[in-house]
Amino acid sequence: MARRDPLPRTQRILQLSAWRRDVRALVALRAAFRCEHCHGFTGMDGECDHIVSRRKLAETGGSPWDTANLQWLCPGCHSRKTAAERRAARPQRPRSTLHARAPIAGREAFLAAAGFPAPDQPPSPAPVIVI
Numbered sequence: 001m002a003r004r005d006p007l008p009r010t011q012r013i014l015q016l017s018a019w020r021r022d023v024r025a026l027v028a029l030r031a032a033f034r035c036e037h038c039h040g041f042t043g044m045d046g047e048c049d050h051i052v053s054r055r056k057l058a059e060t061g062g063s064p065w066d067t068a069n070l071q072w073l074c075p076g077c078h079s080r081k082t083a084a085e086r087r088a089a090r091p092q093r094p095r096s097t098l099h100a101r102a103p104i105a106g107r108e109a110f111l112a113a114a115g116f117p118a119p120d121q122p123p124s125p126a127p128v129i130v131i
């Protein structure tokens with residue numbers, strides 16, 4: 001039995017873009033051309049978004065082609081969601097210690113000499129001036 005030849009590259013790309021165009025229209029129609037986050041009217045100017053990101057799907061083995069995982073968002077909501085996902089995926093860096101207060105020898109004595117109360121003592125009441 002002869003094996004079917006794979007489609008030429010250009011035809012595969014055209015089929016994929018036709019699929020994308022049709023799915024995009026389906027998701028927009030399903031959402032009544034409104035952003036599914038802010039409910040603003042987008043017409044066909046909205047964007048098709050993966051609810052569970054493709055990065056997460058790649059990790060969990062989910063299918064990026066599942067239309068139940070698609071939603072219709074306005075460009076603003078889509079970019080905010082994408083930015084939040086990227087922020088969440090970024091490895092957490094340790095907090096900078098640049099502004100942390102280092103112990104300074106003689107600091108307590110200096111503050112006491114300048115009239116500041118010690119940190120463990122309540123501030124002294126303001127002096128009462130009688131005229």
Ligand SMILES: [Zn+2]
Pocket residue numbers: 035036037038039040073074075076077078
């Ligand atoms: Zn929106």
